Amino acid sequence: MVFSSTTVLFVFLPVVLAVYFVCPKRARNVVLLIASLIFYMWGEPKLVLVMLATILVNYILALVCAGCKEKENPRGAKAALIGSVVFSIGMLAFFKYTNFMIDNVNGSIGKLAGFTIAGLRDLTLPLGISFYTFQTLSYTIDVYRGEVKPQKNLLHLATYVCLFPQLIAGPIVRYKTVEDELSFRQETVDDFSRGVRRFVTGLGKKVLLGNMAGSVFDLIGQMPDSQISVGLLWLSSIAFTFQIYFDFSGYSDMAIGLGLMFGFHFNDNFNYPYISDSITEFWRRWHMSLSGWFRDYVYIPLGGNRKGKGRTILNLFFVWLLTGFWHGAAWNFVLWGLYFFVILMLEKYVLRSVLDKLPIWVRRIYALFLINLSWVIFSYDDIHELGSVLKRMFGLGYIPIWNSSTTFYLLSYLLLFIIMAIASTPAPIFLWKKAEEKLMTKSYGGAVLLGAEIIGILIVMLLSTASLASDAFNPFLYFRF
Amino acid sequence: MKERNSNTHNIIVILVFVCFLGFFGIAYIVVPDREYSELENRYLTTFPAITGERLLNGEFMSDFDSYTADQIYGKDLFVKGNVAYNRMLGIKEINQVFIGKEDYLIQDYQEPGDLLDENLASIEKFAEAHPELPIAVLLAPNANEIYPEMLPGFARTYPQSRVMVRANAVLSADNFTFVDATGTLAAKKDENMYYKTDHHWTTDGAYYAYQELCGAIGLTPKKLEEYERIEIQTPFYGSLYSKAPVTGNPGDHMTLYRNPDRGYRVTYVMEDRTEDSMYDESYLTKKDQYAVFFGGNYAYVKIENEKLQSANIADSKMSGEKTGNVLVIKDSYANALIPFLADQYADIHMIDLRYYHDDINKLIEENEIGQVIFIHNVDFLSTDNSFVWLN
Numbered sequence: 001m002v003f004s005s006t007t008v009l010f011v012f013l014p015v016v017l018a019v020y021f022v023c024p025k026r027a028r029n030v031v032l033l034i035a036s037l038i039f040y041m042w043g044e045p046k047l048v049l050v051m052l053a054t055i056l057v058n059y060i061l062a063l064v065c066a067g068c069k070e071k072e073n074p075r076g077a078k079a080a081l082i083g084s085v086v087f088s089i090g091m092l093a094f095f096k097y098t099n100f101m102i103d104n105v106n107g108s109i110g111k112l113a114g115f116t117i118a119g120l121r122d123l124t125l126p127l128g129i130s131f132y133t134f135q136t137l138s139y140t141i142d143v144y145r146g147e148v149k150p151q152k153n154l155l156h157l158a159t160y161v162c163l164f165p166q167l168i169a170g171p172i173v174r175y176k177t178v179e180d181e182l183s184f185r186q187e188t189v190d191d192f193s194r195g196v197r198r199f200v201t202g203l204g205k206k207v208l209l210g211n212m213a214g215s216v217f218d219l220i221g222q223m224p225d226s227q228i229s230v231g232l233l234w235l236s237s238i239a240f241t242f243q244i245y246f247d248f249s250g251y252s253d254m255a256i257g258l259g260l261m262f263g264f265h266f267n268d269n270f271n272y273p274y275i276s277d278s279i280t281e282f283w284r285r286w287h288m289s290l291s292g293w294f295r296d297y298v299y300i301p302l303g304g305n306r307k308g309k310g311r312t313i314l315n316l317f318f319v320w321l322l323t324g325f326w327h328g329a330a331w332n333f334v335l336w337g338l339y340f341f342v343i344l345m346l347e348k349y350v351l352r353s354v355l356d357k358l359p360i361w362v363r364r365i366y367a368l369f370l371i372n373l374s375w376v377i378f379s380y381d382d383i384h385e386l387g388s389v390l391k392r393m394f395g396l397g398y399i400p401i402w403n404s405s406t407t408f409y410l411l412s413y414l415l416l417f418i419i420m421a422i423a424s425t426p427a428p429i430f431l432w433k434k435a436e437e438k439l440m441t442k443s444y445g446g447a448v449l450l451g452a453e454i455i456g457i458l459i460v461m462l463l464s465t466a467s468l469a470s471d472a473f474n475p476f477l478y479f480r481f
Numbered sequence: 482m483k484e485r486n487s488n489t490h491n492i493i494v495i496l497v498f499v500c501f502l503g504f505f506g507i508a509y510i511v512v513p514d515r516e517y518s519e520l521e522n523r524y525l526t527t528f529p530a531i532t533g534e535r536l537l538n539g540e541f542m543s544d545f546d547s548y549t550a551d552q553i554y555g556k557d558l559f560v561k562g563n564v565a566y567n568r569m570l571g572i573k574e575i576n577q578v579f580i581g582k583e584d585y586l587i588q589d590y591q592e593p594g595d596l597l598d599e600n601l602a603s604i605e606k607f608a609e610a611h612p613e614l615p616i617a618v619l620l621a622p623n624a625n626e627i628y629p630e631m632l633p634g635f636a637r638t639y640p641q642s643r644v645m646v647r648a649n650a651v652l653s654a655d656n657f658t659f660v661d662a663t664g665t666l667a668a669k670k671d672e673n674m675y676y677k678t679d680h681h682w683t684t685d686g687a688y689y690a691y692q693e694l695c696g697a698i699g700l701t702p703k704k705l706e707e708y709e710r711i712e713i714q715t716p717f718y719g720s721l722y723s724k725a726p727v728t729g730n731p732g733d734h735m736t737l738y739r740n741p742d743r744g745y746r747v748t749y750v751m752e753d754r755t756e757d758s759m760y761d762e763s764y765l766t767k768k769d770q771y772a773v774f775f776g777g778n779y780a781y782v783k784i785e786n787e788k789l790q791s792a793n794i795a796d797s798k799m800s801g802e803k804t805g806n807v808l809v810i811k812d813s814y815a816n817a818l819i820p821f822l823a824d825q826y827a828d829i830h831m832i833d834l835r836y837y838h839d840d841i842n843k844l845i846e847e848n849e850i851g852q853v854i855f856i857h858n859v860d861f862l863s864t865d866n867s868f869v870w871l872n
Contacts, residue, residue: 006549010505017499042542193491196498212570224592226639408573408635415571450490454497461501466563469553 001042002168002476003199003254004206006468012039020262021187029159029182032262036164040127043168047126050091055158057087058136059151062143066150077144084140092133098123100329128168130326132161134293139175141297148176156182165258169251169476171269171289178264187263195260196457202253204460207467209420210246211474213239216413217379225399231406233393239413241375242420245274247477248287274424277363278355279343279370290326294319317341330381339374508554515552519768520560522723525551561726568727573633576724584730585631585677586721587624590638593863597644601651603868604855608654610872611845614853617658619694620648621682621814621858624675627666641859648862660697662690676733679719680860681771684736687817694818695825698852703824708738717770735770740824744787751780751836759784759820774816780836784819789827805851808844810834812865815856822854834867841871 001008016035023031041048061084068076106116139157142148151157160182166173220228220236252269259266273286283291299319305312317338324337347355355363376393380386391397422428439445468474514527529535529544536542553559564575573580577589608616622645624631625638632638645661652659666674666686674686682690688705695702716732737760747756761776775782806828809815815831823829830848832841844850 005546006505006553007546010502010509010553011549014499014502014506017502043539045537045539045542189488189491189495193494196494200498208566212567224594224639226592227637404635404637408633408637411635412572412574413570419570446487446490450493453494457494457497458501461498462559462562463566465505465553466559466566469550469556469559470563471550 001039002474003251003258004203004211004464004468004474006465007042008039009465009468017261028262029155032164033155033159033162036159036162036167039164040162040167044127047124050095050126050129051132051162052158054088054091054132054136055161056154058084058140059154059157061087062140062150063152065140065144069144069146081140081144085137088133088137088140092129095123095125095129097325097329131170131172132167134172134290135161135175137297138172138293142174142176148179151175151179151182153183163259163264165255165262165264166266169248169255170287171252171255171266172293173259173266173289174293177267181264185263187261191260191263191265195257197257197453198260199254199257200457200460202250202255202257203464205246205250205253205423207250207464207474208460209416209423210243210248210250211467212416213243213246213420214475216409216416217243220409223405227403227405228392229400229403229406230393230395230397231402232409233389235406235410235413237372237376237379237393238417240379241274241372242417242424244375244378244477245270245424246420247475272424272426274368274371275364275426276367276371277360278347278351278367279340280347282367282371283340283344290323294323298322313345316344320344327378328381331383332377332381332386335383336374336377339377343370505554509549509552512552512554515556518551518556520557520723520726522720522769525556527552561728564726565728573636578721578725579625579632579636580725580727581628581631581633581636583631583677585624585628586725586727586730587628587632587638588680588721588860590623590625590641590860590863592639593644596866597647597863598651600862600865600868601648603871605652605654607841607871608652608656610842611853612654612656614656614845614850615658615698616654616656616853616855617660617694617698618648618652618855619660619662619690619857620645620862621686621690621856622661622663622666623680623858623860624682626663626859627670627674644859644863658697660690660694662693665689665693676717676719676721676771678722678730678733679717679771680721681719681814682817682858683733684738684817687814688738688821691818691821694822694854698854700825703821705738707740709741711737711739713737713765713770715765715770718768719771720769723768735765735773737773738820740820742788745823746783746785746787747775748783748785749779749781750783759823771813771816774820778813778816778833778836780833781839782831784823784829784831786823786827789824806830806848807852807854808832808841808848808850809854809856810841810871811854811856812858812861814858814861818856826852834870835865838870 001012003009012035016031020028020031020035037048040051061080065077065080065084068074068080102117110116139148139151139160143150151160160173160175160178163173163178216239217236220232220239223232249270256266256268267289269287269289271285271288273282276282276285299315302315302318303311304315307315320337320341321334322337323340324334327333327336355366358366376390377386380389388397392399395401436449439448442448515525516527517523518525526544526547528548529541531541535544567575568580574589579585579587579589581587604618608614622641626641629638642663645663649659649661666682666689669685669689672685673683674689675682692702694700713735717735718726718730718732722730722732739760743758745757745759747759748754749756759775760773762773764770764772764776769777805826807822807826807830809819809822809829809831811819811831811833812835819829819831828848830844830850832844845853
C-alpha cells in the first residue's frame with residue numbers, strides 16, 4: 001500500500017485508527033503489528049516471509065550478542081554481530097543485487113567466454129528491504145555497542161521493524177529513537193493534531209505537487225524526437241528535481257505524521273535541501289536518516305577522518321559508492337554516488353575557499369545546478385539513454401534549442417513550478433508563523449487560525465482525493481530502494 | 482499572548498481529519514456501487530471477489546485499490562475538481578487532450594512510431610493478395626489537422642499531411658485508390674467538421690468525406706438535400722470531454738440525416754440480431770451520443786439496402802448507384818459515413834478489425850465482394866495494432 005491511495009485514506013487508516021484507540025494500551029502494539037503486516041502484504045503477499053525471517057534472526061542474534069557481553073565474552077558478541085550483519089546484508093544483496101551481478105557477468109565475462117547464467121534472473125525485490133535491513137542493522141549494531149538494551153519482547157521488535165508508517169519508504173528510524181516508545185508511549189491530543197497537520201502537508205506535497213511534477217517529467221520523456229528540444233529536456237530535469245523532493249519528503253512527512261498519531265516521534269528526514277549553498281550542505285539536509293546512518297554505521301567505524309587525509313578520502317569514497325548502490329542496483333546509481341563523492345571532495349579540499357568568497361545566490365545557483373544534474377543521472381537507469389539525454393541537454397544532439405512545444409509546456413507548468421520553488425523554501429512556514437504571532441495578539445486570532453487551518457486541511461484533502469479518484473499519475477518511486 | 486494551539490483547537494483539527502476519512506469510508510458501505518460512469522464513459526470496478534489465489538497473487542488487492550478509487554462517494558465531482566485544479570494552475574493539456582479555444586477539446590497527435598508503417602504494410606500486403614479487387618482507402622485527418630488555430634497558444638501537433646504522404650507512398654499496388662479527406666474537410670471547416678468534445682467528425686464531416694470518396698471511385702453521391710435533417714437537442718459531451726471534463730463547456734449538438742424512403746436491413750452477424758435502422762436512437766439520451774450510429778462498434782455488421790436489391794441494374798447504373806457488394810474495413814469514423822454509403826450499395830459488409838478476427842478471404846469469396854473500402858482516421862491508423870488481422 002502507499003499512503004497516497006484511496007484504500008489507505010478511506011479504508012485502512014480509519015479502521016486502524018479506530019481499532020488502535022479502542023484497544024487497551026497493552027494490545028496496541030499487536031494492533032500496529034497486524035496493521036503493518038496487512039499494509040505490507042497488500043503489495044507483497046509472499047515475500048513478507050523474508051522480512052519476518054530477518055526480524056527473527058536479528059532478534060535471536062541480538063540476545064546472543066548481549067548475553068555474550070554480559071558474560072564478558074567479546075568474541076562471542078562480535079561473532080553474533082557479524083552473524084547479524086552477514087545475514088541482513090546477505091539477504092539484501094541476494095534479493096537486490098543478484099540480477100544486477102548476473103547481468104553484468106553475462107554481459108562481460110559471459111560474452112567473452114560464451115555463456116549465460118539464467119538461474120535467478122527473475123528475482124523480485126521485496127518491498128522496502130533496503131529500509132528495514134538498515135533499521136534492523138541499527139538495532140543489532142547498537143546492541144553490540146551497548147547503546148541500547150536487547151529487546152526481549154519479539155512482538156516489540158517486530159512492531160518496530162514492520163511499523164507501517166516508515167516501512168516502505170523511510171525515514172530510516174533507528175531502534176534507539178523509538179526504544180522507549182515501543183514499550184511505553186503516551187498518545188496525546190497535541191501529538192495527534194501535529195500528526196494530522198504533518199500528514200496532510202505530506203499528502204499535499206506528494207499528490208498535488210510531486211505527482212504533478214512527475215507527470216511533466218513523464219510527458220516529456222515520452223515525446224517523439226520531432227517534438228523534443230534542449231529546453232524541454234531541461235524543463236523535464238527540473239520537473240524531476242521537484243518531483244523527487246516533494247514525493248520523497250512528502251512521503252516522509254506522512255510517515256512522521258502517522259507516527260505522531262500513534263505516539264511515536266521519528267526524526268526529520270528533510271530540511272529544505274534545495275536552499276543549500278553547497279553540495280556538502282545539501283547532504284546535511286537531504287534524506288538525513290540515510291546519510292546519518294552511513295555516517296554512524298559505515299564512515300565512523302571505518303575510521304572517519306581520524307586516520308589521515310588519504311584514509312579519509314578512501315572512507316568517503318566507500319561511503320558514497322555504497323550510498324549510490326543502496327539507491328538501486330544499476331550503474332547509474334553507482335555513478336550518481338561517485339558524482340557526489342567527487343563534488344564533495346572538491347568542495348572539501350579545493351572549492352571551499354573559492355565558494356566562500358562568492359555571494360550567497362551564486363552559491364545557491366551553483367548547488368542547484370549540480371543537484372539538478374545529479375537527478376538526471378538518478379532518473380535514467382539505462383546508461384545509454386542517460387548518455388544520450390546528457391548529450392542533448394548540453395546541445396550535442398541534433399535537436400532544436402527551443403521550439404513551440406517548449407513555450408507551450410513552460411507556460412502550462414510555470415505556475416506549478418513557481419509554487420514548487422516557493423514551497424521548497426522555509427518561506428511558507430515562516431509566513432505562517434508570523435501570521436500566527438500577529439493573530440494571537442488579537443481576541444479573534446484563535447478563531448481565525450482555526451478557520452484557516454480547517455480550510456487548509458479540507459482543500460488539501462479534497463484536491464488530493466480528487467487527484468487519486470481520477471486515477472491521475474501516482475507513482476511509487478522507491479520500489480528500487 | 483494566549484496559548485498558541487489550545488486543546489480545543491487541536492481536537493477540532495483532529496475531528497475534521499478523522500471525520501473526512503470516516504465519511505468517505507462509511508460511504509463505501511452505505512452508498513450502492515455504480516457499474517458505469519457516464520462522465521468517464523467506462524465501466525467502474527465493483528467490489529472484487531476474494532479467493533485464496535487472488536489474495537496470494539495480489540489481484541484482489543490491486544482490484545480493491547481500483548474499487549476504492551472508482552466507487553468513492555462523489556467521484557464525478559472529484560474528477561471534475563481535478564481537472565479544475567489542473568486548469569487553475571494553467572495546464573492546458575490533460576490526458577493528451579488540449580483544452581483549446583472556443584470550447585474546443587482537441588486530441589494531441591504526435592509523430593507516429595513504427596506501428597503506422599506496419600499498419601500501412603499490412604494494408605499493402607492485403608491489396609497485393611487481392612489484385613482483382615478494387616480497393617479504396619479513405620483516410621480521415623483528425624481535428625488537430627483541420628482546426629490547428631483552435632489549439633491553445635504555442636501548442637503544436639505533428640502535421641498529418643506527412644502521414645498522408647507516407648500512406649500514399651506505401652499503398653502503391655495498382656488496385657488502390659487513395660482518398661485523402663483533408664482538402665474537402667479543410668474547405669468546409671466553417672461548418673463544424675468535428676465535434677468540440679468528441680474525437681470524431683460530425684455527420685456533416687462524414688458526408689463531405691463520403692462525397693470525396695464517391696468521386697474517387699466513380700459513384701455519384703447523394704445530395705445532402707435528399708435527406709431529412711434532424712437536429713438533436715440534447716447536448717452531446719463526447720469522449721474528449723470524458724478525458725478532460727472541463728466545467729462550463731456547452732457541449733455539441735449532433736445532426737442526423739435520414740433517407741425519407743429508407744428500407745434497410747441491418748444485421749449484427751456475430752450477435753445474430755437484425756434491425757431496420759442504422760440508428761440506435763436510445764443513445765441520443767445517453768452520454769455517448771456518437772453510438773447512435775449502429776449502437777457503437779461491432780465486429781461484423783451487414784447493411785442491406787432493400788430498394789437497391791430489387792432495382793434493376795440499368796436503373797441503378799444511371800443513378801450512379803451500384804448493386805454490387807462492398808466490404809468496408811473501418812474504425813468508428815466510418816459509423817457516421819456508412820448511412821450515406823448504404824444508399825450506394827445493395828450490400829455492405831462492414832467489419833471492425835478490433836473485433837473481427839475471422840478469415841477475411843472467406844468473407845470476400847462467400848459474399849462475392851466486388852469492392853473493398855478502408856475507412857480510417859489517422860490517429861487510429863497510427864496507434865491501433867489490430868491491422869495484423871487483415872492477413
